[in-house]
Amino acid sequence: MSHYKTSRHWEVLFFYANMFVIMSFLKKIFGDENSRKVRKYQDRLKEVNRYSDEIAKLSDADLLSKTSEFKKRLESGSTLNDILPEAFAVVRETASRTLRERPYDVQVIGGMVIHDGKIAEMRTGEGKTLVATMPTYLNALTGKGVHVITVNDYLARRDAVWMGQVYAFLGLKTAVINQNASYIYDPSHKELDENRDEVGAYKVVYDFLRPCTRKEAYEADITYGTNSEFGFDYLRDNIEYEKNTLRQRAHHFTIIDEIDSILIDEARTPLIISAPSSDSSDLYSVFAGIAEKMKVEEDFTVDEKFKSISLTDAGITKAEQALGVENIYTEKGIKYVHHLESAVRAKALYHKDKEYVVRDNQIVIVDEFTGRLQPSRRWSEGLHQAIEAKEGLKVQQESKTFASITYQNYFRMYEKLAGMTGTAETSSEEFFKVYRLDTVVIPTNKTISRIDEQDLIYRTEQGKIKSIVNKIKEVNATGQPILVGTVSIEKNEELSAYLTRAGIQHNLLNAKNHENEGEIIAQAGKKFAVTIATNMAGRGVDIKLGGVPFNKEKYEEVRALGGLMVIGTERHEARRIDNQLRGRSGRQGDPGRTQFFVSMEDSLMRIFASDTVKKMMERLGLPEDQPIQNRMITRALENAQMKIEGFNFDSRKHLLEFDSVVNVHRTSIYSRRLGILLGDEETIQNEANEIILRGGDKIAEQMKEKENMLGPEEWKNIFRRMLLQSIDTFWVEHLETMNYLRSSVNLRAYGQRDPLIEYKREALILFKNMKEAVYNQVIRMIPNVGQGAFQKEEERLKETVKNAKLVSGKTNPDEVTNPIPAGEKIGRNEKVTIEKDGQKMEIKFKKAESYLADGWKVVEK
Ligand code: ADP
Ligand code: MG
Numbered sequence: 001m002s003h004y005k006t007s008r009h010w011e012v013l014f015f016y017a018n019m020f021v022i023m024s025f026l027k028k029i030f031g032d033e034n035s036r037k038v039r040k041y042q043d044r045l046k047e048v049n050r051y052s053d054e055i056a057k058l059s060d061a062d063l064l065s066k067t068s069e070f071k072k073r074l075e076s077g078s079t080l081n082d083i084l085p086e087a088f089a090v091v092r093e094t095a096s097r098t099l100r101e102r103p104y105d106v107q108v109i110g111g112m113v114i115h116d117g118k119i120a121e122m123r124t125g126e127g128k129t130l131v132a133t134m135p136t137y138l139n140a141l142t143g144k145g146v147h148v149i150t151v152n153d154y155l156a157r158r159d160a161v162w163m164g165q166v167y168a169f170l171g172l173k174t175a176v177i178n179q180n181a182s183y184i185y186d187p188s189h190k191e192l193d194e195n196r197d198e199v200g201a202y203k204v205v206y207d208f209l210r211p212c213t214r215k216e217a218y219e220a221d222i223t224y225g226t227n228s229e230f231g232f233d234y235l236r237d238n239i240e241y242e243k244n245t246l247r248q249r250a251h252h253f254t255i256i257d258e259i260d261s262i263l264i265d266e267a268r269t270p271l272i273i274s275a276p277s278s279d280s281s282d283l284y285s286v287f288a289g290i291a292e293k294m295k296v297e298e299d300f301t302v303d304e305k306f307k308s309i310s311l312t313d314a315g316i317t318k319a320e321q322a323l324g325v326e327n328i329y330t331e332k333g334i335k336y337v338h339h340l341e342s343a344v345r346a347k348a349l350y351h352k353d354k355e356y357v358v359r360d361n362q363i364v365i366v367d368e369f370t371g372r373l374q375p376s377r378r379w380s381e382g383l384h385q386a387i388e389a390k391e392g393l394k395v396q397q398e399s400k401t402f403a404s405i406t407y408q409n410y411f412r413m414y415e416k417l418a419g420m421t422g423t424a425e426t427s428s429e430e431f432f433k434v435y436r437l438d439t440v441v442i443p444t445n446k447t448i449s450r451i452d453e454q455d456l457i458y459r460t461e462q463g464k465i466k467s468i469v470n471k472i473k474e475v476n477a478t479g480q481p482i483l484v485g486t487v488s489i490e491k492n493e494e495l496s497a498y499l500t501r502a503g504i505q506h507n508l509l510n511a512k513n514h515e516n517e518g519e520i521i522a523q524a525g526k527k528f529a530v531t532i533a534t535n536m537a538g539r540g541v542d543i544k545l546g547g548v549p550f551n552k553e554k555y556e557e558v559r560a561l562g563g564l565m566v567i568g569t570e571r572h573e574a575r576r577i578d579n580q581l582r583g584r585s586g587r588q589g590d591p592g593r594t595q596f597f598v599s600m601e602d603s604l605m606r607i608f609a610s611d612t613v614k615k616m617m618e619r620l621g622l623p624e625d626q627p628i629q630n631r632m633i634t635r636a637l638e639n640a641q642m643k644i645e646g647f648n649f650d651s652r653k654h655l656l657e658f659d660s661v662v663n664v665h666r667t668s669i670y671s672r673r674l675g676i677l678l679g680d681e682e683t684i685q686n687e688a689n690e691i692i693l694r695g696g697d698k699i700a701e702q703m704k705e706k707e708n709m710l711g712p713e714e715w716k717n718i719f720r721r722m723l724l725q726s727i728d729t730f731w732v733e734h735l736e737t738m739n740y741l742r743s744s745v746n747l748r749a750y751g752q753r754d755p756l757i758e759y760k761r762e763a764l765i766l767f768k769n770m771k772e773a774v775y776n777q778v779i780r781m782i783p784n785v786g787q788g789a790f791q792k793e794e795e796r797l798k799e800t801v802k803n804a805k806l807v808s809g810k811t812n813p814d815e816v817t818n819p820i821p822a823g824e825k826i827g828r829n830e831k832v833t834i835e836k837d838g839q840k841m842e843i844k845f846k847k848a849e850s851y852l853a854d855g856w857k858v859v860e861k
Contacts, residue, residue, distance in 0.1 A: 034441050041109045041440075044085070048108050051089035060097070060169070066090045067171045070141050080138055084115065087138045091166060095130060098165040099200070104445045107131045114255055114418040115139070118438040119431055121424040124580070125542050125587025126445060128420045129159055132255050133166050135418065140172055140221040144252035147414075148224045151258045152372070153178040154204070154514035155540045156224040159257075160185050161208045162200040167222055175220035176209065177229045182217035183209035199548055202522040202541045204515070214247040227262045230254075231271045231410045232806050235403040238670045239273065239801050241724060241794050243678050251413045258539065259419030260576055263407060263435065264427055265369040267652055270659070272404040275804045283339050284382075288389035290322045291343035302348050305607050309348050311341065342386035350387055354490045361394065363387050366489060369577060371534025372511040401735050402728075402804055408434060408656050409663045422583045423576040430649050434656060450563070450586025453595040455571070455634045456627035459617055463624030464599035468569060469498050471595075472530060476504055480561040481529040483543065485581040487570045492534050495569065499530070506530035509537035523547045524584075525564055527557060535577050543584055559591060568596035571604050571637050573644045597627075598637065608640035609633075657756055661763045662738050665770075669731055676723050684716065687723055694772075695779045702782050710787060721790040722781055725797065726774045734770045738763060 055063070070083050088108055096102035103111070107127055110120040111134030122128050132148055140146045150156045156176050164174040164185035174185035186208055214233065217223055233247045240246055256262050294300055299315030302308075311319075319340050320327065350356060356363050357373065363384060365374040379387070388395045411417055417435060424431060428439040458464040468484070475482055486492040489510045496508045507524075509517045511534050521538030524531040526547035545563055546554030558564075564585040572578050578596065585592030598605065600617050613636050622628065675683030692700045707715040741762055 037440050038109065038443065041112050044112055045105055045108055047085035048088045048092075049105075051086050052092070055086075055089045055093045058093070063090060063094060063097075064169065064171050067141070071143070074141060080115070080141070083141075084112070084138060087141070088112070088134045090170070091134045091137045094166050094169050095133060098169050099130070099162075101127070101130060103127070103130055103134065106442050106445050108134065110420065110442050111135050113440045113442065114420060117416045117418050118440055119259055119418065119424045119428075120420045121439055121441045122420060122422065123444050123448070123587070124422045124583035126422075126442070128257060129163060131420060132257065133163050136163075136222055136255060137167065137170060137172065139253045139416070140167075142252070143221070144250050145218065145220070146222050146252065147230060147254040148222065149227050149230065149254060149256040149262060150224060151226065151261055151540060152514045153226055153229075154518060155257070156226060157183070157204045157209065158200075158202065158518070158540075160224040161204050164208065172222060173220040174222045174224070175212065175217035177214065177217050177223060177225035177233065179226075179229060182212050182214050184212040184216060184220065186210040199522075201544075201548065202518040218248050227256070227266065227407060227410075228271060228806075231405060231407060232273065234410060234413075235271060235273050235405060236801075238673060239402050239728070239804070240677065241721075241798055241801075246677075251415065253416045254411065254414045254418070256411070256417070256419040257421070259421045259431075259437075260423055260427055261370065261421070261539070263411065263419070264430065264576075264648075264652070265367070265574075267407045268648070268655070270404050270406040270655075271410070271806070273402045273804050273806055274400055275402060275800050282395070283336075284343070284385045284389035284395045286323075287339045287343035288346070288386065290319050290340065291347045291386075291390070293322075294318060294344060294347070296348060300344050300348065304349075304603070307349055309341065309345050311344065315344070339382065339386075342382045343390070346383060346386035346390045350383075351490070352391070353493070354488050356387065357489065358391055358393070363391065363393065369535070369572075369574070370511065370539070371487070371489060371492075371537060400732060402732055402801070404735065405663075405666065406656065406659045408652075409659060409666075411435070423579045426575050426579070426645070427649075430652070434653065444589070446589025448586055449589060450582075450592040450594065452582060453593065454629045454631075455596045455598050455637070456629060457617075457633050458597065458599040458624065458627050459622055460624040461599045461601040463626070464569075464597050464601075465495065465498060466625045467627065468495070468567060468597050469502050469504075471567065471597075472499065473502055473504060475565050476528065476530055478561060479527045479558075480563075480565050481525050481527065481545075481558060482531070482565045482567060483524050483581075483584055484530070484532045484567045484569060485535055485584075486532065487535060487572055489534060491569065492532055496532055499532070504530055506532055509533035511537040514538075517541075525558060527554065527561070535572060535581060539580070542587065544587075545590055562593060563591035564593075566592070566594040568594070570602045571596060571598055571641065573604065573641065574648075575638065575641045575645065578641075598633075604637065604640055608643065609636055658742055658759060661760055662735070665734070665738075665763070665767045669727060673724065673727055676720055676727075679716065679720055684719065688719070691775055691778060691782075694775050695782075699779055699782060706782065706785065714787065718785050718789045721794055722778055722785065723774070725790055725793060726777045726781075728797070730770050730773050730777075734766065737766055741766065 058066075066086075070087055073083055074080070088111060092103050092108065104127070106122070107130060110122050110126075110128070110131040113120040114132065115135040115138060120128070120131065122131065136146050136148060148159065150159060156178060160174050160176045160183070165187065167174045168185060168187035176183040176185070217225075218233075230248075237246050237248055294315055296302060298312065299318055300309050300311045303310070323336070352358060354366065355368070356365050358364070359373075359375075362375075365379065366372070367374050385395045412435065417437065419437065424439045425441055431437040431439055456467070458467065472482055472484065484495065486495060492508065492510055496506065499506050505528075507520050507530070509520060509531065511517065517533075517538045518541040520531065521533065521541045521543060523529060524538075525543045525545045529547075543564060544550060544555070545558040546556075566582060566585040568578060568581055582594045585594055600606070600609070600614060605613075613633055617628075617633075620628065672683070676687065688703065691703075703715075706718075710718065741759060
């Protein structure tokens with residue numbers, strides 16, 4: 001934690017001087033390397049362009065027949081790279097005939113980068129949706145399916161309807177998977193085409209979407225959908241009991257749009273399918289009542305940096321009195337303390353309309369990065385329930401995990417992975433280290449002429465908001481459209497109230513309804529428009545000057561006014577998110593301006609700015625609405641952002657290192673399970689052999705007997721069911737054990753052992769034991785099975801699976817902190833800080849032991 005502590009003035013200066021030298025040095029190298037990469041693609045671009053004239057002469061029918069020609073060439077040994085130039089030229093021509101948009105050269109380059117399994121960084125408005133059609137078409141020619149990932153369901157539909165015309169023209173099938181529906185793109189509505197071309201960038205014409213089964217959607221050549229739907233379908237397939245309900249086929253090639261948002265921001269939360277467990281109680285509401293009466297500083301303290309709380313002695317006494325116990329630790333134990341702390345945490349750190357909203361009597365998580373609602377996600381380990389209790393809602397039962405996977409491991413299953421986004425560069429290291437994804441920054445089609453102003457820094461939040469409102473008023477009077485980005489729904493609504501008071505008409509976007517918001521954001525470039533949006537509300541929808549449908553006169557008018565003005569009301573934790581907001585302005589060479597307003601009371605400043613900076617602001621003695629522009633402060637901010645980015649990267653890396661261990665087990669169990677589910681002869685025979693190996697002649701005889709008695713068909717069914725159910729039972733337990741193991745190995749850091757190595761070593765044993773347990777169970781059951789055995793249980797399981805919940809727990813903040821280094825000894829009377837799930841407390845080490853056994857770990861002494 002010491003890295004946050006105040007540094008002395010000279011240290012700060014020295015640090016910045018160093019950083020500056022290092023950064024510019026890196027930039028030089030990176031810049032050069034990137035242009036070298038781009039130059040290589042420019043050579044290949046020439047090959048694509050060489051086909052242009054020839055392809056342009058083809059009739060529609062000839063263009064279509066190219067698809068079967070390419071497929072034949074692939075069959076007779078050509079590679080995708082061989083046919084790339086011609087195939088890209090074909091898509092380009094098709095796009096200009098159907099969409100009336102001919103991909104620019106830089107878009108073709110972007111397409112090649114994606115085909116090569118890399119990330120194409122292309123600014124907002126460069127037309128990435130269209131870029132994806134080229135590599136998608138090319139790779140779909142293999143017939144193995146291409147998955148295109150979008151950030152929300154609405155964009156999946158929009159892109160399928162919009163780009164579907166290119167694929168359909170070339171004879172390929174496009175599908176969409178949404179949360180509760182699947183569609184096939186149906187091109188037979190020619191009369192609606194006009195409308196679609198005009199407004200395709202935000203409007204979904206539903207007549208083009210025909211509902212279909214999940215399986216059909218995956219059998220299409222191209223499937224659009226969100227990361228979570230693809231991930232959950234994978235998990236769902238692996239808890240199925242019938243082969244005809246399986247959904248997915250191969251994991252061949254996937255293109256992830258807004259890849260940073262998906263593989264970085266969302267990757268901190270694994271996907272989990274779970275079902276309620278029976279042991280729940282009304283403890284949550286009891287503790288919510290106790291927490292309600294607690295006062296900050298008096299009964300508990302808050303550490304915002306680590307999103308944690310710790311109870312004071314007074315607070316504990318208060319709780320003990322309320323519960324009528326002498327000593328909560330000795331009389332009630334871990335469970336009660338955990339409840340108590342969750343309740344206080346829910347009260348102190350989780351605020352309505354900030355971290356979550358209440359909708360239809362449910363707590364819905366608001367993603368801290370994107371401001372988007374995350375229905376169907378829940379915080380883990382009792383926090384969600386504590387918040388439900390706090391809000392007086394019905395507390396949902398705790399649940400058992402059936403299946404889970406991280407996005408990292410889901411996406412690493414694909415033979416080829418690629419992506420595109422406007423902001424990858426600041427995270428290129430992570431993309432490379434975790435996914436082996438190289439980032440190529442593609443030059444813009446037209447030179448950027450947007451002006452990014454230096455941050456305006458205010459002493460107080462009030463002063464900042466006043467100035468923002470004044471600025472909006474002033475700019476709005478000229479007619480120049482304004483987009484204001486905020487970090488949370490709460491801030492969003494606060495600002496909206498100020499604007500209303502100031503008599504400024506505006507639109508408010510909270511990432512609550514993507515489709516409606518898509519329409520609003522598409523109009524944010526109209527003259528006099530003022531749009532307030534959480535950071536990524538309306539993400540993926542382009543803002544055209546003058547609004548949509550495009551109108552030359554209106555466009556020119558707004559252009560003359562200076563284009564879109566973007567106002568940032570706070571710096572975000574990650575630079576990427578700020579850049580996303582900036583990127584909304586100045587697309588395709590348009591003029592534009594961006595300005596961030598910052599105050600010393602913003603959380604980023606409050607928590608991370610050094611005292612030197614704070615003192616400096618105070619010494620200047622400025623009035624609260626008088627800004628300063630100061631490079632040092634801006635740099636301090638960026639430095640804080642980089643520090644948090646680093647933290648978060650470490651935390652994701654850590655999560656992944658541990659998950660990779662379970663991943664090996666998962667892959668092995670799932671492939672075994674699939675073989676059994678499909679009932680393929682060899683797998684079943686193998687399973688039987690393994691059982692005979694363990695049970696000897698006796699079991700072999702029993703199996704023969706059963707087969708004679710029940711008939712080979714029924715025996716096989718029973719045998720399969722028996723295996724599947726045993727595997728599933730033990731797998732669910734294994735997941736739980738592994739979770740437990742994970743918390744417990746962290747404690748062993750003292751024993752001079754690396755927790756990860758310990759974890760791996762024990763995991764191997766546990767997994768082996770688990771497999772043995774499955775065989776042993778089957779061996780024990782065989783003598784007793786008869787006609788129809790396990791069928792009822794299978795029905796019950798199917799029912800449970802059908803009602804299972806798709807959830808996702810947030811990564812534990814404790815992964816961000818460093819455990820005590822290996823080998824350090826702690827005295828029994830020394831005070832230590834221990835932590836679990838972001839809750840911290842300071843106690844004597846000897847008292848900590850029972851906590852450590854429950855998964856707490858020492859983070860500081
Ligand atoms: P991005 O995802 O890169 O921000 P979009 O795919 O949303 O950009 O496209 C932005 C806008 O640019 C859309 O309205 C689209 O119709 C338009 N566009 C994309 N490519 C071209 C092109 N080659 N010619 C003309 N317009 C294009
Ligand atoms: Mg886009």
